[in-house]
Amino acid sequence: MYKLYWSAGSAAMAPQAIILESGAKAEFIHLDDGKREQKSPEYLKLNPHGRIPTLVFDEGQVMYESAAICQFLTERHPELTLAPAVGSPDRARYLQWMAYLTNTVQEAIMHWWHGENFVDGAAEQAKVKAKAEERLAKMWTFLDNEIATKGPHLCGAPFYACDYFLVMLVRWSRKMAKPGHQYPHLNALIRETLQRPAYAQMLKLQGIEQAV
8 A cells, every 4th residue: 555645747747657557556645735735744744855755655654755766666566567677787777867867857957947946036046047958958868869879768678667757857847948848759758658558647647738
């Protein structure tokens, strides 16, 4: 039994899709980030950083950080083959991508959406946002080329959790001057992912769409 705390379009997207794909019994608990419910005293007892998502499992164990939750779920459900096994030739590349996506791409996106977390003042925040978009354009180009030459997924033929994570991050770029979905090979990955029943169900449950 899982409990996943989520808000629409948040970093809960990829973990929720994996849970849905597993078919495991789960309770999805919605937090209204517009009302800052993730900062409530009750939620802060679970996740002291007040961020989404948080996973509760095995009668009270708690973990947070989306990439970590994704990896944990793939290990709990190896039958999904959403992560290469230890010793697999894909293992190193898969771990590289999970770290790169959360440490580099997601970090840059946070600069674009939340410049106020990094500098004070509207003018300085605008500079942070512009620099983030400049950095992300290089990242989307890099990722698009990787998929073009080594794809159709990040690790080649198999579809893994890192592909779910990438498609989630691309959605976060939808309001940028050139969002990630405008890159042809990223676009192809998104289109394929939208055909996966669990990802489509996650979008429906969250009441959101993904541009292609």
